[in-house]
Each structure stands twice: as structure tokens, then as C-alpha cells.
Amino acid sequence: xxxxxxxxxxxxxxxxxxxxxxxxxxxxxxxxxxxxxxxxxxxxxxxxxxxxxxxxxxxxxxxxxxxxxxxxxxxxxxxxxxxxxxxxxxxxxxxxxxxxxxxxxxxxxxxxxxxxxxxxxxxxxxxxxxxxxxxxxxxxxxxxxxxxxxxxxxxxxxxxxxxxxxxxxxxxxxxxxxxxxxxxxxxxxxxxxxxxxxxxxxxxxxxxxxxxxxxxxxxxxxxxxxxxxxxxxxxxxxxxxxxxxxxxxxxxxxxxxxxxxxxxxxxxxxxxxxxxxxxxxxxxxxxxxxxxxxxxxxxxxxxxxxxxxxxxxxxxxxxxxxxxxxxxxxxxxxxxxxxxxxxxxxxxxxxxxxxxxxxxxxxxxxxxxxxxxxxxxxxxxxxxxxxxxxxxxxxxxxxxxxxxxxxxxxxxxx
Amino acid sequence: xxxxxxxxxxxxxxxxxxxxxxxxxxxxxxxxxxxxxxxxxxxxxxxxxxxxxxxxxxxxxxxxxxxxxxxxxxxxxxxxxxxxxxxxxxxxxxxxxxxxxxxxxxxxxxxxxxxxxxxxxxxxxxxxxxxxxxxxxxxxxxxxxxxxxxxxxxxxxxxxxxxxxxxxxxxxxxxxxxxxxxxxxxxxxxxxxxxxxxxxxxxxxxxxxxxxxxxxxxxxxxxxxxxxxxxxxxxxxxxxxxxxxxxxxxxxxxxxxxxxxxxxxxxxxxxxxxxxxxxxxxxxxxxxxxxxxxxxxxxxxxxxxxxxxxxxxxxxxxxxxxxxxxxxxxxxxxxxxxxxxxxxxxxxxxxxxxxxxxxxxxxxxxxxxxxxxxxxxxxxxxxxxxxxxxxxxxxxxxxxxxxxxxxxxxxxxxxxxxxxxxxxxxxxxxxxxxxxxxxxxxxxxxxxxx
Numbered sequence: 001x002x003x004x005x006x007x008x009x010x011x012x013x014x015x016x017x018x019x020x021x022x023x024x025x026x027x028x029x030x031x032x033x034x035x036x037x038x039x040x041x042x043x044x045x046x047x048x049x050x051x052x053x054x055x056x057x058x059x060x061x062x063x064x065x066x067x068x069x070x071x072x073x074x075x076x077x078x079x080x081x082x083x084x085x086x087x088x089x090x091x092x093x094x095x096x097x098x099x100x101x102x103x104x105x106x107x108x109x110x111x112x113x114x115x116x117x118x119x120x121x122x123x124x125x126x127x128x129x130x131x132x133x134x135x136x137x138x139x140x141x142x143x144x145x146x147x148x149x150x151x152x153x154x155x156x157x158x159x160x161x162x163x164x165x166x167x168x169x170x171x172x173x174x175x176x177x178x179x180x181x182x183x184x185x186x187x188x189x190x191x192x193x194x195x196x197x198x199x200x201x202x203x204x205x206x207x208x209x210x211x212x213x214x215x216x217x218x219x220x221x222x223x224x225x226x227x228x229x230x231x232x233x234x235x236x237x238x239x240x241x242x243x244x245x246x247x248x249x250x251x252x253x254x255x256x257x258x259x260x261x262x263x264x265x266x267x268x269x270x271x272x273x274x275x276x277x278x279x280x281x282x283x284x285x286x287x288x289x290x291x292x293x294x295x296x297x298x299x300x301x302x303x304x305x306x307x308x309x310x311x312x313x314x315x316x317x318x319x320x321x322x323x324x325x326x327x328x329x330x331x332x333x334x335x336x337x338x339x340x341x342x343x344x345x346x347x348x349x350x351x352x353x354x355x356x357x358x359x360x361x362x363x364x365x366x367x368x369x370x371x372x373x374x375x376x377x378x379x380x381x382x383x384x385x386x387x388x389x390x391x392x393x394x395x396x397x398x399x400x401x402x403x404x405x406x407x408x409x410x411x412x413x414x
Numbered sequence: 415x416x417x418x419x420x421x422x423x424x425x426x427x428x429x430x431x432x433x434x435x436x437x438x439x440x441x442x443x444x445x446x447x448x449x450x451x452x453x454x455x456x457x458x459x460x461x462x463x464x465x466x467x468x469x470x471x472x473x474x475x476x477x478x479x480x481x482x483x484x485x486x487x488x489x490x491x492x493x494x495x496x497x498x499x500x501x502x503x504x505x506x507x508x509x510x511x512x513x514x515x516x517x518x519x520x521x522x523x524x525x526x527x528x529x530x531x532x533x534x535x536x537x538x539x540x541x542x543x544x545x546x547x548x549x550x551x552x553x554x555x556x557x558x559x560x561x562x563x564x565x566x567x568x569x570x571x572x573x574x575x576x577x578x579x580x581x582x583x584x585x586x587x588x589x590x591x592x593x594x595x596x597x598x599x600x601x602x603x604x605x606x607x608x609x610x611x612x613x614x615x616x617x618x619x620x621x622x623x624x625x626x627x628x629x630x631x632x633x634x635x636x637x638x639x640x641x642x643x644x645x646x647x648x649x650x651x652x653x654x655x656x657x658x659x660x661x662x663x664x665x666x667x668x669x670x671x672x673x674x675x676x677x678x679x680x681x682x683x684x685x686x687x688x689x690x691x692x693x694x695x696x697x698x699x700x701x702x703x704x705x706x707x708x709x710x711x712x713x714x715x716x717x718x719x720x721x722x723x724x725x726x727x728x729x730x731x732x733x734x735x736x737x738x739x740x741x742x743x744x745x746x747x748x749x750x751x752x753x754x755x756x757x758x759x760x761x762x763x764x765x766x767x768x769x770x771x772x773x774x775x776x777x778x779x780x781x782x783x784x785x786x787x788x789x790x791x792x793x794x795x796x797x798x799x800x801x802x803x804x805x806x807x808x809x810x811x812x813x814x815x816x817x818x819x820x821x822x823x824x825x826x827x828x829x830x831x832x833x834x835x836x837x838x839x840x841x842x843x844x845x846x847x848x849x850x851x852x853x854x855x856x857x858x859x860x861x862x863x864x
Contacts, residue, residue, distance in 0.1 A: 002748050002750070005748075006748070026753070026787060027753075028750065028751065029748035029749060029750055029751075029752065030748060030749040030750075030751075030752025030753050030783075030785065030786065031748065031784075031786075031787060032745075032746045032747050032748050032783070033746075033783065033784045033787065034714075034744060034745055034746050034781075034782040034783055034784060035782050035783075035784055036847075037847045037849065037850045038721075038722075038832075038836065038839045038847050038848060038849035038850055039720065039721045039722070039836050039839045039840045039849070040714060040716055040720045040721070040723065040725070040740075040742065040782050041427070041429075041573075041720045041721070041742065041780040041781070041782065041840065042783070042784050042785050042786075042839075042840055042842075042845065043760070043761055043762050043763055043785065043840055043841045043842075044757045044760035044761065044762040044768045044770070044785050045762050045763070045764050045766060045768065045785070045786070045841070045843050046753060046784075046785055046786020046787065046789075046843055046845065047786065047787075047789045047792055047793075047843055047844060048753035048754070048786065049753050049754065049766050049767070049768075049786070049843075050764075050766060050792070050793060050843055052753065052754045052766075053764075053766040053767070128787060128788075128789075130789060130790070131789075132792070169790075170790065171789070171790060171792060172789065172790030172791055172792045172844070173790060262765055263764055263765045263766040263767075264763070264764040264765055264766070264796075265764060265766055265793075267794075267795055269795075328792055328793045328794040328795070329792055331794070333794040333795075333808060333809075334794075334806065334809075335795055335798060338795070378809075382806055382809055382825070385804070385805070385806055385825070385826075386824045386825065388804070389647070389824065389826055390824075392645065392647055393647045393648055393649075396647035396648070396649055396650050397562040397602065397650060398562070398647075398649040398650055399559065399560035399561075399562065399601070399651070
């Protein structure tokens with residue numbers, strides 16, 4: 001097989017379809033490429049391995065989301081179980097089957113459409129198929145409601161991959177996180193499918209208006225309307241709550257985060273500072289409420305009085321911080337910049353979440369906003385280094401032919 | 415007085431096949447060659463014709479931009495071939511060596527009384543000058559500029575490279591002469607950096623500023639040391655020399671004889687008995703390679719160490735500046751699911767199912783496979799972990815790629831040489847050619863501003 005594929009590769013070399021073939025070939029076999037210039041040996045990591053590590057961190061969230069799709073569906077019909085048992089009520093075949101029929105198609109469409117476009121662009125532009133979409137394709141199904149129509153997803157993915165990434169030159173060149181671009185497209189194009197109390201439960205929309213109507217409101221949705229929610233703190237932490245497919249289980253997201261930090265794939269600086277940012281904003285809101293500056297009838301009252309640290313347990317904040325804010329391409333690229341970048345993501349997420357009248361969630365908007373500002377942050381961080389160099393230059397020891405030249409050189413640079 | 419420098423960022427690449435500390439005499443080479451690529455940015459003008467006889471130490475060619483700068487023959491014999499490449503550019507000069515070597519004996523200046531200019535013109539005339547390199551641009555030093563300081567690294571951390579303490583044994587006299595001569599050409603200091611625990615001959619040398627350094631590679635690279643001791647600013651010039659080249663300068667200054675002899679480490683996992691050989695600049699590598707034996711059918715032969723050396727083959731010749739020759743297996747084979755299965759036999763800077771972090775002292779047998787395909791820059795923050803210079807490596811690389819001269823200057827391109835980016839290149843997940851990018855950036859900057 002190895003030999004046959006090698007022969008095929010040589011046959012396709014230089015042809016139009018070569019990138020498509022190579023993508024499949026390198027998926028099976030790491031290529032036989034050797035070093036040409038510079039260092040003759042190279043470390044073991046490549047982009048495929050890096051992306052694959054992120055996917056491994058996402059798989060538990062996906063599996064949980066599949067079970068949760070069924071759990072929320074049946075709980076909406078039959079009511080939540082009185083004494084919850086993980087194996088009797090959650091990890092059941094019935095629940096899983098709902099996940100297979102609802103979540104799996106999302107994954108397939110996301111990868112199918114996205115990779116098809118990637119291959120197409122690679123063949124047209126004659127470059128290799130790059131691995132960026134492997135992670136994006138996995139993220140997308142995890143950040144949308146479970147019953148999102150597949151055609152909508154297909155259109156959104158096409159938009160996100162082409163406008164969000166390929167027009168900038170592909171993986172590594174984009175300004176906005178492609179997965180969030182897709183999410184934002186869905187949010188603005190089909191708002192009714194992205195919010196409300198029907199979309200988070202399988203068949204919620206279908207059954208709306210009938211006698212069998214079922215619904216499930218997210219914790220944030222309930223808070224925004226000032227109504228109560230029936231979920232305990234442990235429900236929120238473990239993730240037995242309605243929400244986008246993969247975002248609900250804070251526990252598994254935390255495990256994913258630890259895995260990514262341990263493998264050194266994602267930036268711990270961004271994660272830590274984003275958590276700090278969210279806590280700070282939450283504390284400010286709690287402080288305003290405690291100080292009595294906000295009347296109880298204010299529509300922001302319930303969200304602002306929500307205990308600051310619980311913001312991390314509900315909605316997509318934890319998921320966004322761990323898997324989306326840490327995208328190295330669209331995030332801040334300097335270590336110092338990452339602190340500011342992460343902090344503002346957490347800070348703005350909670351702010352938008354509280355003040356957004358239409359939709360009580362702000363992570364994806366906050367991250368997209370900070371994606372835009374990341375180069376600005378880096379600019380000022382790098383400027384610090386440049387300034388240091390200029391300062392050093394003032395005491396430079398230059399021995400040229402005449403002292404006039406030194407003066408011109410110094411004035412030129414200063 | 416010594417000052418201690420501690421390098422924290424970096425990565426030691428421990429490879430199988432370090433040279434055993436015994437010196438054998440290599441078989442005398444028939445043909446010696448100078449590879450013109452070793453002298454980056456020099457346009458040669460030949461002084462003798464093909465077929466003419468030449469003595470050891472007699473000029474072969476001079477630098478087109480500076481007629482005084484001579485490049486001399488390492489041996490006496492007949493210039494048998496001038497290998498030319500595209501547009502008749504000279505690639506290699508081959509000299510068929512005489513049985514009895516005949517040296518030019520130059521009239522040496524009196525080191526105690528001679529001034530800087532006299533020493534400069536002596537070195538330019540007698541072929542010692544090309545051993546002196548300069549920053550910015552990492553090229554042979556411009557004789558018209560006065561350096562603010564001179565840097566010598568007496569510590570080697572590059573994988574499998576020759577141990578300076580070992581090869582410099584009993585060379586104190588030559589080193590002292592070279593230091594004395596160099597000190598007349600700069601009003602600044604001569605900074606020499608040695609390892610923390612060492613038996614370096616530099617400990618007894620007068621007239622130098624001795625620094626002790628510890629930490630992982632690239633602690634031994636002179637660029638790291640310059641950045642810590644006295645970084646290069648715009649307009650400033652520093653000179654760098656390798657200690658073994660200082661020995662040659664010293665001998666040239668003491669005896670007037672250009673003695674091309676040097677001790678070379680033959681190392682790498684493809685070599686059966688890695689050890690040191692005494693040979694000459696430009697000698698055929700095969701004269702000592704096969705004495706040690708090779709245990710691979712297909713191997714990569716490198717003039718220099720695995721991170722910064724240049725590719726050569728069994729018909730190749732020892733480079734002008736190299737004191738290490740490395741042979742490692744070629745890696746032109748496919749690996750089934752190589753991108754996602756756990757990796758135990760390769761070095762990695764991450765822990766993404768790669769396990770080199772478990773055994774930091776294990777020795778690895780790496781081949782030349784790139785372990786992945788070339789991609790755009792994606793991940794960030796990884797280079798900084800192995801790059802101890804006070805420079806933003808990713809930003810500087812990008813500035814070089816887009817040819818933004820202002821930014822290249824501002825981000826500190828003056829301070830670096832391609833070798834400073836060898837470690838970031840090694841760990842690069844996108845498999846970008848960092849050293850080539852920096853080299854092209856330096857060339858552009860020199861062309862536009864130099």
C-alpha cells in the first residue's frame with residue numbers, strides 16, 4: 001500500500017488534483033519529505049498533530065452533548081427525574097440514539113461542506129489542503145442549538161469558510177475565528193433558530209403550538225426574563241442543562257482545558273486571564289446590585305445579581321474561553337498581549353451577556369471583537385520592545401569615519 | 415573577572431553519536447577544495463589561473479569589493495579545477511595537493527608595537543581576515559569599520575558539536591597572540607564566554623572579559639551571548655570569531671604561516687566510531703569518514719552541526735569554518751499515521767502525545783524527515799520558549815517575509831544571525847525555513863542600507 005500510494009503521488013505530481021490526493025495521502029502516511037534548508041533535523045510536531053490534539057480535547061464534549069440531546073428531549077417530555085442517576089437517566093441508549101440522529105448529522109454536514117470547500121480552494125489555488133478546518137469543523141456543531149436545520153448549517157459553513165478564511169488566504173491568515181464567523185452568521189441570519197426556549201430541545205420547534213409542545217430554556221434565558229430556573233449548581237457544573245450541543249458541561253471543558261494546557265497546545269495565559277476578566281466583570285455587577293444602585297424592577301436585575309462566579313458555569317463562556325479564545329491565528333500573538341486579550345474576552349463576555357437585550361449570551365461576540373483588536377494589542381506590546389531598542393540606541397558606540405555620520409544616523413532614527 | 419550568565423529558555427537536543435574524545439590523524443587528502451558558499455556575500459576575483467601552481471598560504475582570489483582582502487590556499491599544489499555554476503559563478507576551487515607541502519612564510523608584525531592598521535593589513539594580506547565575521551549581517555567583517563566589541567564563544571551547546579575545551583588543548587599561546595592582535599583593532603572589549611564548569615584555555619588568557627554561561631542550547635551561540643552582554647544597536651558593529659579560528663589567526667601572527675590544520679569532530683548516529691580527526695580545511699571528508707565507518711546505507715552528511723550545517727556528500731570537502739562533520743540517517747520514508755500516533759523516538763517541544771518530556775536526558779536518533787508538511791505560521795508562543803534573545807522571533811520572521819525594512823530594523827535584525835533561529839526552526843510546527851528567511855532578510859537589509 002505504501003509503495004502504491006507513493007507511485008500514485010508521483011503520477012499526480014504537478015497535476016491539478018495533486019493537493020486533493022496529497023491531503024488523503026498525508027492523512028494515512030506522514031510524508032517522506034526531508035529537510036532542504038536550515039536545520040537538518042526537525043521536532044516531531046506538525047500542524048496535523050496540533051489540530052488533532054485539540055480535537056481529542058473536544059471529543060468528550062461531543063459525546064456528552066449527544067447524550068445530553070436525548071436527556072433534554074426526554075426530560076422536556078416526561079419531566080426531569082426526581083432522583084437523578086447518571087446511568088439510569090443520562091448514559092442510556094435512548095439518549096444516545098437521539099444524539100446520533102441529531103448531533104451526528106450536524107458534525108457530518110459541518111465537516112462535509114467545510115472540507116469540500118477547503119479541497120476546492122486547494123485545487124484551484126494549487127496549495128496543500130491545510131488542517132485548520134479539522135478543528136473548526138468540530139467546533140461548529142458544538143456551538144449551535146441541537147435542532148439547527150442542516151441546510152442552514154451548510155450555508156453558514158460555506159459563508160464562514162469562504163468569507164471568514166479563504167478570502168484572507170486560508171489557514172493562518174484569517175482575522176476572525178472561522179467557527180465563530182459561522183456562529184455569527186447563523187445568529188444574524190436566522191435569529192429565531194438561535195434563541196428562545198424551543199431551540200435547545202430536540203423537536204422543540206416542531207412541536208411548538210401543538211398539544212405536545214415541549215420547551216427548555218437555558219439558564220441565561222431564564223435569568224434574562226427574570227424567571228426562575230430549575231437547575232442546581234451541580235447540574236450546571238456537570239452540564240445537565242439545555243444549551244448548545246457541546247457547551248453545557250463545564251467539567252468536561254475544564255478537563256479539556258487541562259489537557260490542552262498540559263500538552264502545551266493552547267495558551268494558559270489566555271484561559272487564566274479570560275477567567276479573571278469574567279470574574280472581575282461579574283464582581284462589578286454584583287457590587288452594583290449590593291450597593292443598591294439598581295432598582296429591583298430593572299430588567300438587568302436578575303442577570304446582574306447572578307453570583308459572579310456562576311457565569312463560568314452557564315452558557316458558552318467556559319467553552320469559548322478554552323476552545324475559541326485560544327485560537328492562535330486570530331488571538332493575540334505575543335505572550336504579554338495574550339494577558340490583555342484574554343482579560344477583555346472574559347470581561348466583555350459577561351458585559352454583553354448582561355446588557356444584550358435580544359440574546360443573553362455574549363461570548364462569541366466578545367471573542368470576535370477581540371479578534372479584531374488582537375493585532376492592535378500586539379502592536380503596542382511589540383512597540384514596547386522597539387522603544388527599549390531605541391533607548392539603547394541613544395548610548396550606542398558607533399565608530400564610523402566621521403562624527404557627522406553618527407549625528408545624521410541618530411537623528412534619522414530618533 | 416568573570417560574570418555569570420544564566421540562560422533559561424532553550425532546548426538541548428541530545429543525539430546519539432557524540433564524538434569520543436580521542437584524536438586520530440586523518441589520511442592525507444589528495445584534493446583540497448574551497449567552497450565559495452562558505453564566504454557569504456563575497457564575489458571572488460581569481461588571482462591565479464586553472465592549472466597554475468600555488469603555495470600554501472598564497473592568495474587564490476580576492477574580494478571584488480575590497481582588493482586587499484585575500485583568500486589563500488590551504489595547501490600547496492595545482493589549481494586543477496574551477497567549478498562554475500549558473501552565470502559562470504564560481505562554486506568550488508579544487509587544488510591537487512603536492513606530496514611535500516610548501517608554505518609561504520609571511521613577515522610577521524611585532525605584536526607588541528604594531529598598531530591596529532598594521533595588523534589589519536597583515537591579516538587581509540595573508541588570508542587570516544575571513545575568519546573574522548561581523549554583525550550586523552553575519553558576513554565577513556568589513557575592514558573599514560571599527561567594532562565596538564569582539565565576541566568569542568568558547569562554549570558549544572549545539573547538538574554533537576566539537577567540544578571547544580578539548581580541541582583547544584595546548585593552544586594557549588596562539589590564542590593569546592590572537593587576543594593581543596584583536597585588541598588593537600577595537601577600542602572596546604573582547605568578550606569570551608565559557609561554560610560554567612570547564613577546563614577552557616581561556617581561563618589563563620590576558621586581555622579578555624571572561625563570562626561564564628550556563629543553560630540549554632542556544633547558550634553556546636555567540637548571538638545569545640551578544641544579546642546578554644552588549645547587544646548590537648543600529649550603526650554599531652561587533653566582530654565574532656570561533657575559538658578554533660582564533661588559533662589559526664594566532665599561528666599566522668606568530669609564525670607567519672597559514673596552517674590550515676584543524677581538529678574536527680566526526681559525529682552522528684550514522685557514524686560507527688564517532689571521534690575527532692586532525693585534518694585540514696578543504697580536505698575530502700571521505701578521508702576520515704570511512705576510517706570511522708558508516709552504519710547506514712543512506713545518510714545525510716553535514717558540514718557542521720545538524721542545526722546550522724550545510725548539506726554535503728561523500729565526495730564533499732570540509733568547510734572553511736567547520737569543526738564538526740555530522741552524519742545522520744536520511745528520513746525519506748513514509749510513516750503510517752505518523753501524525754496522530756504517540757511518539758517516543760523523536761524530540762518534541764510539546765506534550766501532544768509526544769513523550770520526550772518524560773526523559774529530558776535521553777539520547778535520540780533523529781533522521782532528516784521533516785515530520786510534517788510546510789504550512790503557514792499558525793501557532794504562537796512556542797518559539798519564545800526556546801529563544802532567549804530579547805527579540806520577538808515570530809514578528810521578526812514575518813517582517814523579513816514581507817520585506818518590511820523599517821520593521822526588520824526596529825525588531826532587531828541587526829543583532830541576529832541565521833543560526834540564532836536554528837532552534838525555532840527545529841521546533842516549528844509549520845516547518846517554515848526560519849534560517850533562510852533571516853538570511854534573505856539580512857541580505858536585503860545589507861543591500862538597501864549597508
